[in-house]
Amino acid sequence: MGEKYSNALSRPLKMLTVLALTAALSGSFIGTVQADRSPWEYEAASMTKYGPPTSVYFDNLNIYVGRQPINHKGTVMVQAEPLLKSLGYQVTWDVTEKKLTAEQAGKVSLTFWAQRTEAEIDGQSVHTLPAAPFVHEDQLWIPLRFTAQSCGLAVTWTAKGSFVSVRDPNAQIHLRVGTQADNENTGQPSALIQYMKENWETNVQINLTSPKDFSNKTKVKIAAGDMDSLMLLGDAYEFRDDLLESIALDLSESLQSYPSLKELTDASNIAVRKIGGKVYGIPRPSDLNDAPFPALRQDWIDTLGSKQPVTMDEMFNLLKQFVNKDPDGNGKGNTIGMYGYVNANNLGSLAWVEHTFTGSPERFSISESGTVVDHALSKGQRQALEWLTRAYAQGLINKDFATIDPETAMEGVKKKNVGLAVLKFDEAAKLTLDKQGSWTPLSGLKASSNAPEIAPWNSAGGGMYIVSRMAKVDAVKVLEWLDRGIEMSETGKWAEIEGLKEGDRSAIQNLFGRNDLLKSNALLNDLAPETQKLYKEAATRWHNISYKGQTLPEANLLWSQGQHTEFIHKLNDMKIKVIMGKVSLSEWDEYVKKMASSEDYKTMIRDFNKLIHSK
Template sequence: MKTKRFALSAVAGAALISTLLAGCAKSGPQGQGAPGADKGPTTIQMMTVFFTPEPPGDDDVTKKEIEKRTNTKLNISWVSSNNYDDKTNVTLASGDIPELMLVLDPFHPQVKTMAAQGAFWDLTPYIKDYKNLSAFPALSWQNSAIGGKNYGIPRVRPLEGSGNFPLVRKDWLDKLGLKPPTTMDQMYEVMKAFTEGDPDGNGKKDTIGFTGLVNPDGMGSFAWVENTLNGANGRWKEKDGKLVDTIFEPGTRDTLVWLNKAYKDGIIAPDFPTLKNSQVRDMITTNKAGIFADAIKPSWLLTGQMRKTNPQADLLPLTYLEGPQGKYVPKDSGVYGMYVIPKTVPEAKMKKLLEFMDYGATEDGWMLASFGLKDVHYTVKDGVIAPTEQATKDNVGVFLHLFANLDKYERAYQTGIPADFLNRNKQIIDERAKYSIADPAFGLNSDTYTKVGKDYDKKAMDLKVKIILGREPITAWDDYVGKLKSDAQYQKIAAEINDEYKKKKAK
């Protein structure tokens, strides 16, 4: 049920697999020696993504330093994020696969087919020999595995601090003598107090508790309510070794009742069905609302904006909320794509590529790729990394998309953040790690969902909005869910997802 995919025709895919298995695709010039060895540099062909206006050149400072430290010669095909999927299509279909290639969606059906038929190296038995790669979070390897095997090196991302979860105006809490909410009942009371208690002190009834938006096919900013009441991160929840669709869970129904009451009490933005993300943030920074849902990272971005006129402004990311199923906060997948190595690369060269990526999994490698050279491109004070003007001149930071992100506190940081604010964010991340819940269905596909799933999602979301707004009774939801239970096509989605889940766990 992944939403972002690249298209690849079955004919092109089949032709590619035959080509790869025959060993006819080009694998690039072969270097001698391994990273760090005394022999000549290892030449590595790769394809990866960049997000800056221009990609690095051959004389890039970071590139030269990485080559120096790893005894390599990097021939990198940089592709803009705007058309990376299209370039992936062309590259895979051509059969001319770089020795290291970033695949943003490891679970595209064609990629899975190629892996199963031997087009890529199965790295599973080799990873244990690489100290730093094997130290990646287990969830990162699990969430990039195909059929229980790892056909690529995961592009690791931090597990905590992302996702959709409430950030609360702590200065408003302090003014009203309230503590940060930890239960859904307390959350409701805080939202109500922010609406009725004049938290901004202007003597007017012009604030609201929570602001957010919804999507045509999903709960958007309000997903945290449903997830907390279901005790699940997203659409699927594990029960007795199987995945169940939370649309049938009582927590989803309870969410509609909870939000309908909040709407009638006037403590959520009344125009939430039409709001955009920029409007939601504006409501926070202009003191119109006291709570919204986002990752931890924007906490300082928006607080910093507000402190220009209100030095006491303070957005606090909540650690967790407790619902009927226990404490909940979302855990990230821990991965964003993976680097595959085509089987046309000889085993000896494949191991050299793993050595190179193993260096990238060290703190030294990651810091270099992300920030450049210390005291040239960045300085460190009170634990805060500050880029220099030279970093901008040298286009530093582009290489961070090549290596793993080893900083578990990355989402705590924002440019210009004070040390005390950063340290508090770090503490919140440490606390979240005790309670966070992962999405058990990450990377799982259903052919039936691909064909018709979005139609079901849109119908369900349309009804949810009507119930929240009071235009339909809650019994309409009961009727809708009852029909889905006897809908063979809808039930087939769950069957296919569970088949995938069994394969994922069969490592």
């Protein structure tokens, strides 16, 4: 493993707690955090006249440099004797000439003089040094870059993080990657790691995290100062500008060498973070139709002699049949029409009903004139609540929808007595393959016969990769690794690699994304032919529907800072009360009318319009 000296990047961040990070995200940015004292702090005090301390990271090199390196007038200086001895040199010191000589069999010899800006390599005088070596407390300090490069090592200065990386250019690159395991497969892809080691000359550590834990674990990594070199953020707009700039490298210049990655960051339909024109992340490729959406028990539909609904009236009637006509044939009358849950900010797995009636996959959208539209004030929102109220009153929705979380809801679906569940494409396929019902994604749904069809939509996409400021690998090398993996995914070349197992191919999808639900989908290929046909028809139909340019993923910047969340929570609570019959629709009308006329609400709308104009 590499040796790290005075990591000025990680020490301040290690002082952050998850609570402190949360405070930063909610509007109280941490700013400069006092760090624990480093082992070099007391020694560094005597070195201040020469320059401030700096960080040096030796990648996979067993190097010792003695005291903390310093930045002396723009040149990183280190103690000569411990560095050169770590590199295998015999070191001699001529007191009279104040000359240090370093020799090693089969290697170049090096000679330095105190207070002289010239050096010798193999006895030949070389160009002027960037800074003259100096003696402090009987130790000669010499320029790190010149010395390391003379020994055949590669030296990289990262201005953003103010640290130096030293590595053997002929050795393998060490890379740590963290991503979300969308398919819940968090096992280590051993064959994939070995393939990359042998063929890409990269020793990669892959950290796969389940979706339910991903956001919290990401924050813990940031708070602990233990970030991956290449790290996925589930939402490009989860963190404030100042916090993101403090943890992620500006990739604008590096991306010029990778047109495919740059194209991803320039795509108008994908959530990507740019601050002041600088690019701080790369979207993980995804199919924007890959979002939770109603799926139906096709086996129940077949048993009842029915068909997939097209309108919301037909959907209502089908759910009534699911509840009242014993579609599972067990005679217990315990079937549930639809199983759902709600979130603090929205109706969760019931939000598809709002989507159907409002025509928008999210509460806030962007009008053709470029202003924000709040669908909570629309006629469609009222129609959605009316439909849900009737469904709840007639027992078509699980009675505990307001109190359960997504994990509990999924466990309820797996009991196999539910007719409609809100699932992602692959989730429906997996339940079907696991014989937990025969699930088919719904397509062609509309509010009424003359209304437009809707389709699932994920405005956040597949998340955004950042190159951490704590990465000890050149950003170009990180981007090269990512570009290569994505290119192989998009061209289908991964399928040609022998020896990769199911877990490896699962990891490939989690790492490099998938821009088409139907492409390289192992779950889809394992379905029965007639079921596979229904899935392909649904995805193909979804692909004809787009909400590009209509959604506002940037709104999460406001939510993450705690802005206007009181409005969101109160409105959501009101919706739930309406659905459960505790508040009438007339009272809903009065509530939203009063809300829309308040100054706080008008401020929120102004803030949204500012976000739109800043895009």
